[in-house]
Amino acid sequence: MFHLDDTIAAIATPPGEGGIGIIRLSGPGAVTIAEKLFRPSQSLDLHKAESHRLYYGHIVADENTLDEVMLAIMRAPHSYTHEDVVEIQGHGSPIIMRTILDELLKHGARPAEPGEFTQRAFLNGRLSLDQSQAVLDVIQAKTQLSAHYALDRLQGKFTQPLHEVRDQLTELLAGIGVGIDYPEYEDDAIPQSELISGLQSSLTTVNQILEHAKDGRLLKEGYAIAIVGRPNVGKSTLLNALLQTNRALVTSVAGTTRDTLEEFVDIQGVPFRLIDTAGLHKSQDEVEQLGMERTQAALGNADLVLVLLDMSQPISEQDQAILQQANSQEHLIVLNKLDLSDLSQVEVISKELELDAEKTISLSAETGKHLEQLKDKLVQMVWGGELSKHEDVFFLDLREKELLRRGQQLLQQAWDTVSASGTLDLVAIEIQDALEVFGELTGESASEAIIERIFAKFCVGK
Numbered sequence: 001m002f003h004l005d006d007t008i009a010a011i012a013t014p015p016g017e018g019g020i021g022i023i024r025l026s027g028p029g030a031v032t033i034a035e036k037l038f039r040p041s042q043s044l045d046l047h048k049a050e051s052h053r054l055y056y057g058h059i060v061a062d063e064n065t066l067d068e069v070m071l072a073i074m075r076a077p078h079s080y081t082h083e084d085v086v087e088i089q090g091h092g093s094p095i096i097m098r099t100i101l102d103e104l105l106k107h108g109a110r111p112a113e114p115g116e117f118t119q120r121a122f123l124n125g126r127l128s129l130d131q132s133q134a135v136l137d138v139i140q141a142k143t144q145l146s147a148h149y150a151l152d153r154l155q156g157k158f159t160q161p162l163h164e165v166r167d168q169l170t171e172l173l174a175g176i177g178v179g180i181d182y183p184e185y186e187d188d189a190i191p192q193s194e195l196i197s198g199l200q201s202s203l204t205t206v207n208q209i210l211e212h213a214k215d216g217r218l219l220k221e222g223y224a225i226a227i228v229g230r231p232n233v234g235k236s237t238l239l240n241a242l243l244q245t246n247r248a249l250v251t252s253v254a255g256t257t258r259d260t261l262e263e264f265v266d267i268q269g270v271p272f273r274l275i276d277t278a279g280l281h282k283s284q285d286e287v288e289q290l291g292m293e294r295t296q297a298a299l300g301n302a303d304l305v306l307v308l309l310d311m312s313q314p315i316s317e318q319d320q321a322i323l324q325q326a327n328s329q330e331h332l333i334v335l336n337k338l339d340l341s342d343l344s345q346v347e348v349i350s351k352e353l354e355l356d357a358e359k360t361i362s363l364s365a366e367t368g369k370h371l372e373q374l375k376d377k378l379v380q381m382v383w384g385g386e387l388s389k390h391e392d393v394f395f396l397d398l399r400e401k402e403l404l405r406r407g408q409q410l411l412q413q414a415w416d417t418v419s420a421s422g423t424l425d426l427v428a429i430e431i432q433d434a435l436e437v438f439g440e441l442t443g444e445s446a447s448e449a450i451i452e453r454i455f456a457k458f459c460v461g462k
Helices: 030-035 094-106 116-123 129-140 144-154 159-181 183-188 192-211 216-221 235-243 286-301 317-326 343-353 371-383 398-419 424-442 448-455
Strands: 008-011 018-026 038-040 053-061 064-074 085-092 213-215 223-228 261-267 270-276 304-310 331-336 360-362 394-396
Touching (some): 018 094, 053 085, 053 094, 129 159, 144 394, 235 261, 261 371, 270 371, 304 371, 343 360, 394 398, 398 424
Parallel strands (some): 213 394
Antiparallel strands (some): 008 018
16 A cells, blocks of 8 residues: 555665665654754754755764764655655664664654655656666666666656657547547547557657667576586686686586586676586486586576587587587587687587587687687677667566557557548547556556555665
């Protein structure tokens, strides 16, 4: 349920120790509640204090000083939530933060739900639903590129064209209404040519958004790359080379890696999740068998599979079996240990296995030779090349993509109906349904359940 008539409070900084900790209050009683605990260094009436300034003092409860703090007041509507907001900035001790929060709750505030501050910003009209989701994307951004496009959405780059489409469709619907409700005023009804043109313009805008839409899951979670191969082909060495740190244990003993190891890496601004796996081979060892089961699971769930082959050794039946399994997925074959062989061996193996040159790269994970070429190849395979920061790119989740496609379908149906001189009643229904779909994207017609589900993903305090 939505509540806007009470005052909420939460610790806004991450858990753990820190130089500064921040507690945020929002709601009609924010200033009154803070005033009960805040003792300014100079005489000050918080209700008359100037907005957007810091005030020095102490938090005192039952004559006990809890902390030395700075307090900021941001009066409605010029605040994040469009409500009165108070922020108390103290020392980042978890026990101090919790004690101050408890005192605020005793004096009338209630604990904020996850994402409730941003939810209030949405309900009070400061942010659209799309922009609210962008707040979470900014917080969770794993690369500079992720942050850039999240900030684009926060500034309304995705919402703006949707609002333009809704405005245009609303005008078309009004014109159609004249023809339906007042057939005697036929001359005042919207002409068929104008209706077709308006629908085509809206459809073009939606098509352009979909063309620039990419999978938001990849931006938020990272593109999953499973590194597979038989034991001792250099999987862990490659992982360490890409991470530029000795994260995985590397020895000359085959089977050192007995479980999957997952690490995040930023390559040219693109987020990747690298999954080092146990070597695939026949084994009676129960632990190794469990590790290989996890390898199979990682292989099946990966967005891209890197199949490592050891160029210093003959191709084995195990190599052949792994290659055959990877053929059903997006994959890249890495001919490793170039430092222990030469380029002629690359040609021999490529010919023997009939490898596709576009999906094959040779390198030395040990020395780093051709490692940059691998990075370039990975980015190219994921995005088709490094994204320009000047592109209009929208990273959307599955719900948003499905809504856009549904809206696109409805607009196309309306356009087809008008072009075939169909009834205006049907066209009006199709346009109205499209308006509902686009309204759900911006939040103007989203259900309470959808809104609650979106904000439940947020941390407490934001």
